Amino acid sequence: MEKKNYKFWFVAGSQFLYGEETLKRVEADCKIIVDALNKSGRLPFEIIYRDTVKTSDGAEKIIKNANYDDDCAGIITFCHTFSPSKMWINALASLQKPWLHFHTQFNRTIPNEEIDMDYMNLHQGAHGDREHGFIGARLRKPRKVIMGHWQDEDIQLRIAKWMKSAAAAAFSRELKVMRFGDNMREVAVTEGDKVEVQLKLGWEVNTWPVGALVEKMNEVSDSEIDALMEEYHALYDFNTDDIETVRYQAREEIAIKKMMDSENCLAFSNTFQDLYGMKQLPGIATQDLMRQGYGYGGEGDWKVAALTAVMKFMGEHSAFMEDYTYDLENGISLGAHMLEVCPSLAAEKPKVEVHPLGIGDREDPARLVFEGKAGKGIVASLVDMGGRLRLIVQDIECIKPTQSMPNLPVARVMWKPAPNLATGAECWILAGGAHHTVLSYDCDAEMMRDFARIMDIEFVHINKNTTPEELEKELFLFDIAWKLKN
Ligand code: MN
Numbered sequence: 001m002e003k004k005n006y007k008f009w010f011v012a013g014s015q016f017l018y019g020e021e022t023l024k025r026v027e028a029d030c031k032i033i034v035d036a037l038n039k040s041g042r043l044p045f046e047i048i049y050r051d052t053v054k055t056s057d058g059a060e061k062i063i064k065n066a067n068y069d070d071d072c073a074g075i076i077t078f079c080h081t082f083s084p085s086k087m088w089i090n091a092l093a094s095l096q097k098p099w100l101h102f103h104t105q106f107n108r109t110i111p112n113e114e115i116d117m118d119y120m121n122l123h124q125g126a127h128g129d130r131e132h133g134f135i136g137a138r139l140r141k142p143r144k145v146i147m148g149h150w151q152d153e154d155i156q157l158r159i160a161k162w163m164k165s166a167a168a169a170a171f172s173r174e175l176k177v178m179r180f181g182d183n184m185r186e187v188a189v190t191e192g193d194k195v196e197v198q199l200k201l202g203w204e205v206n207t208w209p210v211g212a213l214v215e216k217m218n219e220v221s222d223s224e225i226d227a228l229m230e231e232y233h234a235l236y237d238f239n240t241d242d243i244e245t246v247r248y249q250a251r252e253e254i255a256i257k258k259m260m261d262s263e264n265c266l267a268f269s270n271t272f273q274d275l276y277g278m279k280q281l282p283g284i285a286t287q288d289l290m291r292q293g294y295g296y297g298g299e300g301d302w303k304v305a306a307l308t309a310v311m312k313f314m315g316e317h318s319a320f321m322e323d324y325t326y327d328l329e330n331g332i333s334l335g336a337h338m339l340e341v342c343p344s345l346a347a348e349k350p351k352v353e354v355h356p357l358g359i360g361d362r363e364d365p366a367r368l369v370f371e372g373k374a375g376k377g378i379v380a381s382l383v384d385m386g387g388r389l390r391l392i393v394q395d396i397e398c399i400k401p402t403q404s405m406p407n408l409p410v411a412r413v414m415w416k417p418a419p420n421l422a423t424g425a426e427c428w429i430l431a432g433g434a435h436h437t438v439l440s441y442d443c444d445a446e447m448m449r450d451f452a453r454i455m456d457i458e459f460v461h462i463n464k465n466t467t468p469e470e471l472e473k474e475l476f477l478f479d480i481a482w483k484l485k486n
């Protein structure tokens with residue numbers, strides 16, 4: 001999936017008090033910083049030096065332009081010198097883009113011989129950025145603050161992560177979700193207020209008839225299927241002779257993709273309870289679409305479908321997931337789904353297999369079977385609390401599956417949740433986290449927290465320090481705070 005060429009605007013803060021020479025130095029230094037960040041090779045998008053703010057009008061003009069520029073995914077401010085913050089009030093009050101306050105300094109250390117009052121007047125981020133920080137706090141503007149030297153790798157990587165979250169916000173505001181059928185009957189957690197979701201996250205969630213998909217499937221030609229089968233053969237090992245069944249999945253994939261592409265949708269949901277006219281529940285069809293970056297949610301779960309697309313935008317090794325069953329002795333959760341686990345999680349080349357499906361009454365569907373990779377990750381869940389959305393993120397450690405499970409006919413991932421299985425599950429359940437999640441190796445809690453802040457939704461993080469007692473208090477206080485806030 002092609003990523004839009006988002007830009008980030010670097011805006012320095014200063015004033016006319018210091019004279020032309022100092023202002024020239026400020027601009028030159030900021031350009032060096034921007035150049036070095038771009039050349040680090042660590043940033044996912046380009047930063048553009050825009051200007052040094054010296055007046056209220058100047059600040060307002062830049063921010064208004066940023067607001068109206070679709071390619072601008074956020075602003076980064078730094079006060080090399082002191083920039084009196086009343087001149088930023090009108091500008092920041094109207095800011096609609098994500099904001100990173102980068103609290104840095106041109107020089108890493110204090111040069112003993114060189115330092116005099118001229119030096120002090122130029123290198124004063126230490127107090128210039130405090131004035132800037134105050135006005136951010138006073139205006140209650142959501143913002144990210146990162147402090148450290150601009151040449152440091154860890155600082156550049158943190159900026160890179162924030163940029164991914166900020167760009168994901170822009171991506172999210174343009175995201176369209178295609179629903180085939182409604183939610184699985186009687187399920188609560190997959191429901192939600194689509195008006196609130198569109199207002200906060202930008203997601204346009206609409207439905208199309210399964211019958212229209214079946215018509216589209218019937219139009220797919222043999223040569224289109226041949227071409228996709230060639231891709232399947234290149235990407236996956238075939239562990240079945242039932243080629244017709246796999247070809248039927250290819251037909252489904254081509255038709256779903258055509259329908260999504262014609263409506264500019266980057267995520268979809270369907271349900272095994274509404275497959276009217278379809279012979280198989282999409283298995284590989286859905287898995288191979290997720291590999292390409294499309295979001296997906298089973299059982300009509302359009303929230304997790306859209307969240308999957310957003311998290312895949314932030315980091316490709318992200319996938320729709322479901323907690324299925326536990327190993328209580330070893331503190332492990334086994335995650336899988338009926339069929340639809342994304343091959344971006346695979347530790348090995350996925351195998352194409354055909355097995356009966358215990359649920360529903362359709363033909364045996366072809367699916368990809370594999371083991372998930374080991375490594376650090378998160379699981380994330382978005383739930384509708386009635387009046388607001390809550391994003392719950394839990395740190396996890398994925399492990400190589402401890403058993404071979406030769407009779408399990410689906411892809412599987414095993415992980416140890418933080419702080420441990422029992423406490424982690426207690427906290428997850430207290431917070432109302434769904435059984436459907438997005439599992440990601442590439443996104444972390446800081447990125448998701450940044451995303452939640454930008455989108456103005458509640459964020460709950462279950463980590464190595466979380467206890468049910470503290471979480472219960474936090475949830476109680478958050479609930480009151482969000483009711484007052486919205
Ligand atoms: Mn499910």
